[in-house]
Amino acid sequence: MHEYSLVEALISRVEAEARRRQALGVHGLSVRIGELAGVDPELFQTAYDTFRAGTLCAAAPLTLRFVPASWSCPRCATPIPRGEVLRCQACQEPARLDEGSDALTLDGIDLEVP
Amino acid sequence: MCTTCGCGDSELVPVELHEKILAGNDRAARHNREHFLEAGVLALNLMGSPGAGKTAVLEATARAAAGKGWRLGAVSADLATDNDAVRLEKAGIPSKAITTGQACHLDAELVHRSLHGVAWQKTDVFFIENVGNLVCPAIYDLGQAANVVVLSVTEGEDKPLKYPTMFLAADLVLISKCDLIPHLDFDMASLEDALARVMPRPQVLKVSARTGEGMDAWVAWLAARRLEHGLVGKVAGLAAHVHPAAQPHGHGHGPGGHSHG
Numbered sequence A: 001m002h003e004y005s006l007v008e009a010l011i012s013r014v015e016a017e018a019r020r021r022q023a024l025g026v027h028g029l030s031v032r033i034g035e036l037a038g039v040d041p042e043l044f045q046t047a048y049d050t051f052r053a054g055t056l057c058a059a060a061p062l063t064l065r066f067v068p069a070s071w072s073c074p075r076c077a078t079p080i081p082r083g084e085v086l087r088c089q090a091c092q093e094p095a096r097l098d099e100g101s102d103a104l105t106l107d108g109i110d111l112e113v114p
Numbered sequence B: 001m002c003t004t005c006g007c008g009d010s011e012l013v014p015v016e017l018h019e020k021i022l023a024g025n026d027r028a029a030r031h032n033r034e035h036f037l038e039a040g041v042l043a044l045n046l047m048g049s050p051g052a053g054k055t056a057v058l059e060a061t062a063r064a065a066a067g068k069g070w071r072l073g074a075v076s077a078d079l080a081t082d083n084d085a086v087r088l089e090k091a092g093i094p095s096k097a098i099t100t101g102q103a104c105h106l107d108a109e110l111v112h113r114s115l116h117g118v119a120w121q122k123t124d125v126f127f128i129e130n131v132g133n134l135v136c137p138a139i140y141d142l143g144q145a146a147n148v149v150v151l152s153v154t155e156g157e158d159k160p161l162k163y164p165t166m167f168l169a170a171d172l173v174l175i176s177k178c179d180l181i182p183h184l185d186f187d188m189a190s191l192e193d194a195l196a197r198v199m200p201r202p203q204v205l206k207v208s209a210r211t212g213e214g215m216d217a218w219v220a221w222l223a224a225r226r227l228e229h230g231l232v233g234k235v236a237g238l239a240a241h242v243h244p245a246a247q248p249h250g251h252g253h254g255p256g257g258h259s260h261g
């Protein structure tokens, strides 16, 4: 269950940012999970709810955004539907994964600052 | 209002980060990668299900690469035992177990720590056998030159479709235990089709650790990676950056360069 170690990394990153800005509190954070990031959004949410107690994130809701994976041809930009062979039929180019499809990103934090 | 002392107004500011949650691991992985390339070592991250045949492939690699004059080495993730490391030592690959306890994957920090117990600088090809798991090892960069996924013919042709993240990360898929195909209801074409739907550039080799089938092609693939990374003709172990300490130490990339205290 690597979702737990990911949440640990997330919370320590948020705490570091809060300390750096001498924040009085953390009011929310938003995270983006690409479909091919290898992370289960539900497990990630559960891990967050388990871990946040006693941290600066204790009262901060987590907003998760799920990004469906998509592929396209790097030459002609034609979308290649998921589940198809990952090669453009017209150009015979190997498909390229569109941005965000495999990313796990901390997008932003709402901080209460003095 | 400031909630701490009531002295004045506090405000809510949105801080935009757009930062990878695994950024810390990626930094540690870059550090490992520098170590390996500086020392002329081709490092490979070997992944696959429990029992896919990862250790057996390495044992067979020692036999198949004997004529190459390569010095091999390995670290091997094991939940509780050091069985794999013992097997690899017997096969002539100096090895060490990374006991991971509950962890279901290796990360770059764990690999770095494990390097202090092995003479990895004196190797030409260094294998990192990951935890048997088709899910999360794929998302942790360890500093390897390439990812190799071992998938045995007994696991079913649909595995790539079920675990696309793992196969997306693979630079090479080794289809293992091919000696068993005559005894199975296994369809190689359908496995290759599944791989083509999750990997834009599928690279596949069919091997058997038992019979040695395909092992020469695998050794040739390794040689090609050494060439590609400029590791051929280098004398390993002469890099300026040495790792003598067995105890934990800090690492700096500050003005004084990369220091090991």
Ligand SMILES: Nc1nc2c(ncn2[C@@H]2O[C@H](COP(=O)(O)OP(=O)(O)OP(=O)(O)O)[C@@H](O)[C@H]2O)c(=O)[nH]1
Binding pocket: B048, B049, B050, B051, B052, B053, B054, B055, B056, B057, B084, B131, B132, B176, B177, B178, B179, B180, B207, B208, B209, B210, B211
């Ligand atoms: N027939 C056949 N059996 C194999 C082959 N390679 C491995 N095996 C068998 O498969 C089983 C698992 O092999 P290992 O090499 O231990 O697999 P592993 O992936 O290292 O396993 P873990 O490290 O526990 O995840 C053993 O019983 C091996 O004898 C092969 O090429 N042919």
Ligand SMILES: [Zn+2]
Binding pocket: A073, A074, A075, A076, A077, A078, A088, A089, A090, A091, A092, A093
């Ligand atoms: Zn095209």
Ligand SMILES: [Zn+2]
Binding pocket: B054, B055, B056, B084, B129
């Ligand atoms: Zn093993």
Ligand SMILES: [Zn+2]
Binding pocket: A001, A002, B103, B104, B105, B136, B137
């Ligand atoms: Zn894991």
Ligand SMILES: [Zn+2]
Binding pocket: B243, B251, B260
């Ligand atoms: Zn070190």
Ligand SMILES: [Zn+2]
Binding pocket: B031, B035, B112, B251
């Ligand atoms: Zn180091």
